[in-house]
Every structure is written in C-alpha cells, then in structure tokens.
Amino acid sequence: MAPHKKSKKSKRELKKLKKPKSISIVVSVEPKAIESDWWDTFWHKNSSTPGCSVPNDEAEAFKYYFRVSKKTFSYICSLVREDLISRPPSGLINIEGRLLSVEKQVAIALRRLASGESQVSVGAAFGVGQSTVSQVTWRFIEALEERAKHHLKWPDFNRMEEIKSKFEASFGLLNCCGAIDATHIIMTLPAVQTSDDWCDRENNYSMLLQGIVDHEMRFLDIVTGWPGGMTVSRLLKCTGFFKLCEAGERLNGNVRSLSGGEEIGEFIVGGVGYPLLPWLITPYESNGLSTFMSTFNSMHEAARLLAMRAFSQVKGSWRILHKVMWRPDKQKLPSIILVCCLLHNIMIDCGDNLLQDVALPGHHDLGYGELCCKQVDPVGRTQRENLAKYLHLGKEKAPSK
Amino acid sequence: MLCSVPPAGKSGSNWLDRLRSNRGFPTTSSDNNNDDNNDNLGLDHFLRNQNPSESTRSNSGSTQSDQERVANRTHEKEHQPQQQLYNLMSNVLSELFFMDGDNGNTQSSKLSGKKFPRKQTAPKSLTTSTTNNNTHLQREEEEKSPACTPKDENAPTTASFGSDNRLTKVKEGNVEAEEEERELVGYSASEVTVIDTSFGVWKSEKVVFRRKNVWKVREKRRKVRSFGRKKRKGSGGCDVDDGDDEIVGELMKKPKVSGSESVAGSNRGQNPQNDLREEVCKDTPDDLTQVPKKRFPFSRSPKKSGKGSSSVILIKGMLSSKKHGEKLLKKCHEDTRR
Numbered sequence: 001m002a003p004h005k006k007s008k009k010s011k012r013e014l015k016k017l018k019k020p021k022s023i024s025i026v027v028s029v030e031p032k033a034i035e036s037d038w039w040d041t042f043w044h045k046n047s048s049t050p051g052c053s054v055p056n057d058e059a060e061a062f063k064y065y066f067r068v069s070k071k072t073f074s075y076i077c078s079l080v081r082e083d084l085i086s087r088p089p090s091g092l093i094n095i096e097g098r099l100l101s102v103e104k105q106v107a108i109a110l111r112r113l114a115s116g117e118s119q120v121s122v123g124a125a126f127g128v129g130q131s132t133v134s135q136v137t138w139r140f141i142e143a144l145e146e147r148a149k150h151h152l153k154w155p156d157f158n159r160m161e162e163i164k165s166k167f168e169a170s171f172g173l174l175n176c177c178g179a180i181d182a183t184h185i186i187m188t189l190p191a192v193q194t195s196d197d198w199c200d201r202e203n204n205y206s207m208l209l210q211g212i213v214d215h216e217m218r219f220l221d222i223v224t225g226w227p228g229g230m231t232v233s234r235l236l237k238c239t240g241f242f243k244l245c246e247a248g249e250r251l252n253g254n255v256r257s258l259s260g261g262e263e264i265g266e267f268i269v270g271g272v273g274y275p276l277l278p279w280l281i282t283p284y285e286s287n288g289l290s291t292f293m294s295t296f297n298s299m300h301e302a303a304r305l306l307a308m309r310a311f312s313q314v315k316g317s318w319r320i321l322h323k324v325m326w327r328p329d330k331q332k333l334p335s336i337i338l339v340c341c342l343l344h345n346i347m348i349d350c351g352d353n354l355l356q357d358v359a360l361p362g363h364h365d366l367g368y369g370e371l372c373c374k375q376v377d378p379v380g381r382t383q384r385e386n387l388a389k390y391l392h393l394g395k396e397k398a399p400s401k
Numbered sequence: 402m403l404c405s406v407p408p409a410g411k412s413g414s415n416w417l418d419r420l421r422s423n424r425g426f427p428t429t430s431s432d433n434n435n436d437d438n439n440d441n442l443g444l445d446h447f448l449r450n451q452n453p454s455e456s457t458r459s460n461s462g463s464t465q466s467d468q469e470r471v472a473n474r475t476h477e478k479e480h481q482p483q484q485q486l487y488n489l490m491s492n493v494l495s496e497l498f499f500m501d502g503d504n505g506n507t508q509s510s511k512l513s514g515k516k517f518p519r520k521q522t523a524p525k526s527l528t529t530s531t532t533n534n535n536t537h538l539q540r541e542e543e544e545k546s547p548a549c550t551p552k553d554e555n556a557p558t559t560a561s562f563g564s565d566n567r568l569t570k571v572k573e574g575n576v577e578a579e580e581e582e583r584e585l586v587g588y589s590a591s592e593v594t595v596i597d598t599s600f601g602v603w604k605s606e607k608v609v610f611r612r613k614n615v616w617k618v619r620e621k622r623r624k625v626r627s628f629g630r631k632k633r634k635g636s637g638g639c640d641v642d643d644g645d646d647e648i649v650g651e652l653m654k655k656p657k658v659s660g661s662e663s664v665a666g667s668n669r670g671q672n673p674q675n676d677l678r679e680e681v682c683k684d685t686p687d688d689l690t691q692v693p694k695k696r697f698p699f700s701r702s703p704k705k706s707g708k709g710s711s712s713v714i715l716i717k718g719m720l721s722s723k724k725h726g727e728k729l730l731k732k733c734h735e736d737t738r739r
Contacts, residue, residue: 153598154599195589196589223596223597224596225593226595241599250599334595
C-alpha cells in the first residue's frame with residue numbers, strides 16, 4: 001500500500017497549505033468554523049478503502065470520486081453557492097460540530113449521485129450522518145436544477161448550423177440536428193404505490209428518460225418523469241418537443257436541396273422504437289435492404305450511437321441512475337435525473353473529458369429490446385429516401401443551401 | 402351538519418328554514434328590486450311576500466342570527482300570499498336539494514334505492530341578475546369555468562331563471578366534462594411530475610390515465626391550500642389520447658378557462674378527474690351521506706359567517722359540496738354499471 005502512504009504525505013502538505021485559506025472563507029455570521037479541508041480528510045479516509053482502485057494521482061482521484069475535475073467542481077460550487085449559503089442549513093454540521101462548507105456539501109451531493117451508494121455509506125465517507133447526506137443532496141439538486149438551466153437548452157440558429165455541419169461531416173447526414181434515445185431509470189416502489197403504469201415491459205418499475213443529444217453527446221433536450229409503462233413512441237407524443245416539431249416551431253430551419261430537386265428538412269435520428277416522421281428519421285427495417293438502404297442504416301446507426309453513448313455515460317457517471325433506486329420519491333426523481341443530465345452537460349461545456357471507463361460497458365438499457373414502431377409518415381419516408389439517395393451518391397454533387 | 406338533520410326537521414323548521422339559517426341564499430333585497438325582470442324571482446322577494454314582517458328588516462337580512470331566522474320562518478308559514486311564486490321558488494330550490502316531491506323520487510328511483518345526499522346532483526346555479534358584486538363574481542366563475550358546475554346526465558335541465566344563455570354555456574361545459582369523465586371509466590390513474598425542457602416551465606404535474614395501451618394525460622391542477630387564493634394555471638389541460646404505435650395522436654386542447662377570479666369551490670369543481678380519483682380513493686366514504694358532513698363545516702366556518710359579507714359564499718361552498726356528492730354519485734353509477 002505504498003501509494004497510500006505517499007498520498008498521506010501529500011495530503012499533510014496540502015493541509016498545511018490550505019488551512020490558513022480556510023479560515024478566511026468563514027462567513028462572519030456563523031460563529032463556528034467552516035470545514036474546508038474536506039478533500040484531504042476525505043481522500044485520506046477513503047483512499048485506503050480495500051477493494052477500491054483509487055488512482056494515485058490526486059486530480060485523477062478527485063475525478064474518480066466526483067466525476068468532475070477540480071476546476072469544474074469549483075464552477076459547480078459557484079453556481080450553487082448562493083443557494084446553499086442563503087438558506088443556512090439547520091442541522092448540517094459534521095460530527096465535530098463544524099459547519100459544512102459549500103464545497104463539502106457539493107462534494108457530498110456529487111458523491112451520492114456519482115456512486116449511487118446509500119446515504120449511510122456516503123455519510124460515513126464524509127463523516128456526516130445519513131440525514132445530512134439526504135438534506136445536502138436534495139438542496140444541491142434543487143439549487144443546480146435552477147442555476148444550471150443554461151447548460152441544457154435547444155441551440156440557437158448558429159449553434160444548430162454548427163451541429164448540423166458536424167453531423168454531416170461525421171456521418172454524411174444532411175441537416176441532421178441530433179440523435180434521440182430513451183432509457184429506463186429503474187426503481188422499487190412501496191406496495192401502496194405500485195401501479196402497472198410504472199411497470200415496464202421487463203416487469204421493472206421504472207421512469208423514462210428521453211434525451212436528444214448533439215454531436216458532442218451534449219443533451220439538447222430531455223424529458224423525464226413519465227412512467228416506464230409507456231413505449232418510447234408514446235413517450236415522444238407526450239413531449240413538448242413533439243408538439244413543437246408538429247407545430248413547425250422546432251426543426252424548422254433551412255431546408256437543403258439536393259441536385260435532383262429533392263429537399264431535406266431538419267431532422268433528428270432515432271431508433272426503430274420511434275415513429276418515422278418528417279423530422280424524426282428512423283432506420284430501414286432490416287429485411288431485404290438494398291445497398292443504399294444499408295449504407296443509410298449504418299450511418300444512421302453511427303449517428304444514433306451518440307445518444308446511446310450519452311445515456312451510457314450518464315448512467316455510468318452518475319450511478320444513482322443505474323442502480324435500482326429504492327422507493328424514490330417520484331416527485332423528486334425527475335429532478336435527480338435532470339441534475340445528472342445537467343452535470344453531464346456541464347462537464348462537456350467545461351471541457352472535462354468524459355471518462356470512457358466510467359461509462360456503462362454495455363447498453364444503457366440492458367435487457368430492453370427495442371419495440372418496433374410501425375407508424376410511418378409518408379413525408380418522413382420521402383425524407384429518408386432522399387437522405388439514403390444522397391448518401392448513396394456519395395455526395396458527388398455538393399448540395400446547394 | 403345538514404345531513405345529520407332529519408328531513409322532517411326539528412322544531413317545526415323545514416328545508417327552507419335550514420337553508421336560510423345556514424345563509425345559503427343571497428338575501429340581498431335592495432339590489433333585487435332594481436332589476437327589471439328578475440326581481441320577482443329573487444328569494445328575498447319571495448320570502449318578503451311570505452313574511453311581510455321580515456321584509457321590514459331588509460337590510461339586516463344578511464346579518465340576522467340563525468335563531469331569528471328560524472323563528473321568523475315558523476311565523477311565515479302562517480302567511481301564504483302568493484302561492485304561485487312559492488311554487489316557482491320551490492322548483493328552483495328543488496333543483497338544489499332532493500325534496501320529498503317528485504324530483505327526489507325520480508332521482509331515488511334512478512339510483513335504485515341507494516342512499517344519496519340531500520343535495521341535488523346537478524342543481525342550477527343561482528344566476529339571477531343582481532348588482533351584488535359577490536354574485537357577479539360567482540357568475541363570472543360559472544361562465545369561465547364550466548366544469549365547476551357539477552354534471553350529471555340525470556340532472557334536471559329545466560331552468561326557471563328566464564332566458565339566461567349562461568345556463569346553456571354551463572350546460573355545454575357539463576356535457577363536455579361528463580363525456581371526459583365517462584371516457585376515463587376503467588382507467589388507472591397515476592400522478593406524475595414531468596420535467597420537459599421544451600416547455601418554458603420545465604416542471605409540471607400531470608395525471609396519467611391508462612387502460613392497456615391507451616394513455617390519456619391531464620394537467621394536474623394544484624389543490625387550493627388557502628381559501629380564495631388562486632392557484633390555477635392559465636393553460637388548459639392537454640390530452641394525449643390514442644393507442645401506442647398508431648397514427649400520430651392528435652393533441653387535443655380542452656377548452657379551459659383562464660379566469661381571473663377563483664374560489665376554492667370552483668377550483669375543486671374544475672378538476673373533476675383529479676378530484677374524482679383523489680377524493681374517492683382517499684376518503685372512500687362508506688356512506689354517501691358522509692360527504693356533506695365533511696364539507697359543511699368548511700362552508701359554515703365561523704370565519705366566513707363572521708365576515709357577514711354575503712351569503713353567496715355559502716353557496717359556493719355548497720357548490721363544491723354538492724359537486725363532491727355528485728362525483729360520488731357518479732362513482733355509484735359506475736359501480737352499478739359494472
């Protein structure tokens with residue numbers, strides 16, 4: 001366990017350096033000192049936990065525990081600081097009687113979301129009680145879902161043009177604005193709350209999360225809260241995104257014209273579980289595909305993989321979503337899901353590398369086969385034909401804008 | 402409580418006494434007199450003619466104590482100057498309550514002998530024209546929120562208030578809400594909190610109704626926590642109603658109201674599905690007569706009566722009460738159908 005000894009040393013050094021700083025942070029209103037050397041304490045306490053492959057490097061270890069870099073962590077703290085300070089916690093002191101700093105509160109919340117471990121375990125790691133973890137986590141979620149909204153928004157015109165060009169460059173899909181997918185957040189429910197509505201086709205109680213991502217796996221739009229008993233096609237129809245698209249208020253940007261006069265409007269790509277619509281293109285069914293259909297399907301799949309990977313990343317990074325949640329408050333669960341998506345976007349926006357080893361190794365919705373939606377819109381079919389044709393021609397002629 | 406009082410009444414009082422003692426009817430007098438057409442239909446006018454001695458105290462009518470009223474009413478019985486008008490008002494009131502007369506019998510036969518509350522399931526609202534502000538207020542609510550008036554297919558539709566087309570509006574709303582309610586028979590209901598970043602407000606409360614592959618979604622309106630405070634959302638409920646994997650579902654927008662005024666009664670009444678589901682499930686009264694018992698303390702709270710503003714307030718409360726009773730009746734109907 002040599003690495004641990006080393007880490008202890010560095011920890012002590014860091015402690016010496018940080019202690020004077022910590023005193024200056026103390027809020028004058030509060031009589032008790034605020035704990036700010038939480039990271040040293042935490043790392044020291046938890047790095048030697050048997051069975052954990054904690055990286056030796058401090059920065060890596062930090063990301064191991066909290067998924068985000070220290071820089072992003074500071075940014076997140078700055079987002080929620082006001083909310084966490086302005087409402088002084090009543091019982092949020094650790095066992096030594098010191099107030100929890102904003103950083104420690106954020107760390108507790110992030111650790112709870114990232115590990116999905118029980119509140120007791122997370123509390124033990126930080127030297128706080130279970131109820132403190134519960135309170136801190138919820139307050140953090142409330143604050144972040146309010147303060148980080150700007151990290152999850154539908155792109156403006158310029159940004160959308162950029163996204164479309166990236167999709168076109170990567171997959172040859174003209175006017176593609178994103179990829180859509182959905183996943184189940186599995187939970188257990190108290191006997192009194194059990195309802196077939198929440199029971200999905202795999203006999204799990206679950207809540208749905210649907211997201212549309214861009215070429216960087218950033219969520220552009222999410223919907224959550226709907227019962228797992230819904231199919232994704234039903235879910236789609238319940239969403240504001242569907243309504244906006246059907247009303248022509250979204251994905252209504254530039255139409256691209258092909259050399260033959262065919263037109264391709266803006267669209268997103270989705271799996272076979274979704275209906276084929278003018279603005280939502282699904283792959284061809286796999287029976288008796290022609291060459292150009294196969295080409296289209298492979299490109300389509302590659303683009304759609306972005307959404308699937310995004311969900312694997314979110315569920316892997318924020319394991320609270322992947323573990324079977326034990327009797328969650330169904331009113332609060334959507335907020336937890338949203339905050340995990342916001343954190344995912346914040347990481348991308350802050351330039352953090354999404355850790356591939358953290359992502360789920362398999363499919364994000366393991367065990368759930370895709371139900372094929374038979375709904376086909378004629379205009380959507382034409383749009384898909386045009387796209388396939390364009391791909392097949394190998395972009396021989398540059399399309400006019 | 403009203404329902405705990407035997408129908409025969411105590412100490413010689415009858416339903417009208419009790420109604421009046423509960424200040425259940427607007428007793429404004431001067432306003433009514435100013436109206437051209439409807440003044441003859443006012444309760445006060447009616448009661449004054451029943452008991453001239455009471456009419457001398459016209460202005461204090463709304464503040465007199467219950468005891469006084471009961472006492473006066475026993476005295477009134479001796480005078481019967483306008484039998485025709487009395488019959489007219491009896492008709493009006495019989496639409497508010499099950500009475501010993503023909504209406505009650507009809508209803509009871511329809512209910513196949515089951516117990517039912519003394520209040521009518523779908524009484525006509527009192528929309529007689531007055532310049533009283535509170536009455537106007539209530540009328541606005543009725544106009545804006547058709548669902549706040551209870552609906553029942555068995556409801557008497559004859560209105561004796563003249564040619565006020567508001568009644569037809571209310572009736573249309575009733576039919577609509579009634580159809581919706583009928584549609585939801587056999588559906589399971591779940592309350593969901595949805596976060597949808599496509600909407601301006603990300604978080605919303607909805608009620609999901611499901612029967613196999615058919616899903617229906619309704620906006621969940623918040624329950625009023627404090628009396629008289631508006632909590633209703635401006636937008637109407639949206640329906641998503643079709644089976645899975647079918648043709649694109651039409652997103653039907655229910656014509657809802659965005660009234661500027663609201664009271665607890667109308668808010669409750671506006672939420673037929675929610676109220677139906679929640680209250681029936683939670684309360685599950687064994688006996689329908691418990692419903693008014695539960696409601697009336699609310700409308701007769703000392704605070705309200707202490708204000709002495711207008712007896713219309715009670716009518717609002719009664720509307721909500723009878724609404725509740727009506728819902729339970731509806732449930733009763735459903736049960737009998739199954």
